[in-house]
Amino acid sequence: MRIFSGIQPTGALHIGNYLGAIKQFLELQEKEECVFCIVDLHAMTIPYDPRTLPKNVLDAAVCYLASGIDPEKSILFVQSQVTEHTELAWILNTVTPVGDLLRMTQYKEKSRQFQKDLNAGLLNYPILMAADILLYQTEVVPVGQDQQQHVELARTIARAFNHRFGPTFVEPRVSLPKTGAKILSLTDPKKKMSKSVPPSCLYLFDEPEIIEKKIMAAVTDLGREIKFDPIKKPGIANLLTVYSQFSGLAIPKIEKKFRNKGYADFKKSLAQVIIEALEPLRKKRKELLSREVYVREILSQGAKKARSIAQSTMEEVRKKTGLV
Ligand code: AQP
Numbered sequence: 001m002r003i004f005s006g007i008q009p010t011g012a013l014h015i016g017n018y019l020g021a022i023k024q025f026l027e028l029q030e031k032e033e034c035v036f037c038i039v040d041l042h043a044m045t046i047p048y049d050p051r052t053l054p055k056n057v058l059d060a061a062v063c064y065l066a067s068g069i070d071p072e073k074s075i076l077f078v079q080s081q082v083t084e085h086t087e088l089a090w091i092l093n094t095v096t097p098v099g100d101l102l103r104m105t106q107y108k109e110k111s112r113q114f115q116k117d118l119n120a121g122l123l124n125y126p127i128l129m130a131a132d133i134l135l136y137q138t139e140v141v142p143v144g145q146d147q148q149q150h151v152e153l154a155r156t157i158a159r160a161f162n163h164r165f166g167p168t169f170v171e172p173r174v175s176l177p178k179t180g181a182k183i184l185s186l187t188d189p190k191k192k193m194s195k196s197v198p199p200s201c202l203y204l205f206d207e208p209e210i211i212e213k214k215i216m217a218a219v220t221d222l223g224r225e226i227k228f229d230p231i232k233k234p235g236i237a238n239l240l241t242v243y244s245q246f247s248g249l250a251i252p253k254i255e256k257k258f259r260n261k262g263y264a265d266f267k268k269s270l271a272q273v274i275i276e277a278l279e280p281l282r283k284k285r286k287e288l289l290s291r292e293v294y295v296r297e298i299l300s301q302g303a304k305k306a307r308s309i310a311q312s313t314m315e316e317v318r319k320k321t322g323l324v
Helices: 015-028 053-067 084-093 098-102 105-113 120-135 145-165 208-217 234-247 251-257 263-289 292-321
Strands: 002-007 033-038 074-078 140-142 173-175
Touching (some): 015 140, 033 053, 053 292, 074 292, 120 145, 140 145
Parallel strands (some): 033 074
């Protein structure tokens, strides 16, 4: 089975990116053919500094590798190094109704957030994402909940293209993790943890003192009971999910462990659980940061492999669409 997913180099990865997406990648790379991408072209749809983009791309590669993506098992590459992504995106533009783009939740939210810098790229983002996915004849796209709608649109676009030009693309389906598909903000547990809202984030590579500080300050709910109730207690329910994901303990077991204890005891223990679980990743990242040439070589080899799949898909697309 072919798997594809991407992460934007828009800043440090947070535990939402890890629990929603990367943890799925790690399981899938053991048994499937995985293609993972650093989607730098997507990162250009919101205001960014061209001087820091190359560093962010390299950081994203280091984060992927430190989290356990194995270049022997998976293809890891940078989107802009395989030009077929933008070529296919243009063609898919011509089979995508504008109305479908306007109803995307991410577009509605981001166009409010970046009102002053609103560009067509933000609206067309899901078409480029469809191109990313369809180029590799992807069957499954592991993502967090926020990206589910975009993957469903990629499926609709594949169907529209196949209908108009004849069978060409596999119709991809989404894979969400059973738990952790939407990790919530530490400061406002009604919203998701988001790279573009830094105070909401617990970063994957925060130092232990920072992890402890952020967890102790995380916004929780009224009362003192440690109970999984996402409606009445979204803050505690979110922290219980994180506890469970990093410790491997089922949520009822954690509730039992903290029966008759307060939020402070629970949070102290949670911070320790996260610090310990992420320690090996932090070590690996420090080591990789000093091996830039090695990381760049992985990306270059990954781009070569990705290009060969992408070129064969594009050859067929050009034939089907009359671009010969
Ligand atoms: N809070 C989250 N919980 C679970 N999964 C999440 N993902 C993102 N936030 C959460 C998943 O992480 C993968 C990579 O995300 P991205 O780099 O493409 O960025 P994004 O989806 O736009 O989310 P970010 O990182 O929080 O950035 P902004 O600030 O732009 O919203 C995706 O699979 C995503 O679902």
